[in-house]
Amino acid sequence: MLLFYATRDGQSRRIAERIAARLADRGIDAPSRDLADAFPVPADFAAAPLVAVVAAVRYGRHLPEAERLLATYRELLARAPLVFVSVNLAARKSGKDTVAGNQYLRKLLARHRLKPALATAVAGRIDYPRYRWRDRQMIRLIMMMTGGPTDPQTCVEFTAWPAVDAIAARIADLHGCAGNRSENPDSRPA
Numbered sequence: 488m489l490l491f492y493a494t495r496d497g498q499s500r501r502i503a504e505r506i507a508a509r510l511a512d513r514g515i516d517a518p519s520r521d522l523a524d525a526f527p528v529p530a531d532f533a534a535a536p537l538v539a540v541v542a543a544v545r546y547g548r549h550l551p552e553a554e555r556l557l558a559t560y561r562e563l564l565a566r567a568p569l570v571f572v573s574v575n576l577a578a579r580k581s582g583k584d585t586v587a588g589n590q591y592l593r594k595l596l597a598r599h600r601l602k603p604a605l606a607t608a609v610a611g612r613i614d615y616p617r618y619r620w621r622d623r624q625m626i627r628l629i630m631m632m633t634g635g636p637t638d639p640q641t642c643v644e645f646t647a648w649p650a651v652d653a654i655a656a657r658i659a660d661l662h663g664c665a666g667n668r669s670e671n672p673d674s675r676p677a
């Protein structure tokens with residue numbers, strides 16, 4: 488199966504690597520690949536039983552390479568079931584991990600007119616000292632409005648690793664189903 492990530496600060500890579508490790512525990516070989524380094528060709532989609540993407544949100548949008556992957560997936564009318572994991576800070580709040588509850592996920596899937604077999608959001612990380620001044624101020628402002636940390640020295644990981652493990656388990660189940668059927672209606676374009 489194909490497992491991609493789109494990241495700028497590394498948290499989506501860590502999440503994708505954790506999913507890859509849990510899948511490996513179940514005997515599924517799915518090394519995580521950076522979409523910025525290796526964008527798949529159409530033949531990759533045709534051969535894969537499942538396509539999974541872990542992608543970060545910046546300023547309200549998922550990273551461009553993740554948007555491009557979804558556009559390509561749809562253009563190719565790929566048959567492989569799709570899994571999309573959005574990484575953002577809104578998801579640190581209860582109920583914001585679903586398509587209905589997470590505006591980034593909801594808008595992205597509506598824009599691409601896709602209905603993945605699994606779509607979910609996972610909380611990312613804040614690392615203020617690492618950010619450029621403008622980004623730091625913007626994220627602090629968003630955190631001030633949403634009740635999060637604003638101390639410019641803050642470095643905090645919100646990612647719930649048990650939730651990531653649960654996502655990996657669901658991917659493993661989908662992978663098993665995909666291997667057992669020739670067509671996968673679950674994630675056809677909506």
Ligand SMILES: Cc1cc2nc3c(=O)[nH]c(=O)nc-3n(C[C@H](O)[C@H](O)[C@H](O)COP(=O)(O)O)c2cc1C
Pocket residue numbers: 493494495496497498499500543544545546547548574575576577578610611612613618622626
């Ligand atoms: C410049 C910048 C903009 C961000 N914009 C948003 C945003 O609009 N909404 C949100 O929920 N999180 C936002 N975040 C938080 C990121 O989604 C979070 O830090 C995530 O862990 C980043 O993933 P990455 O480490 O894989 O790049 C932003 C972070 C940065 C640095």
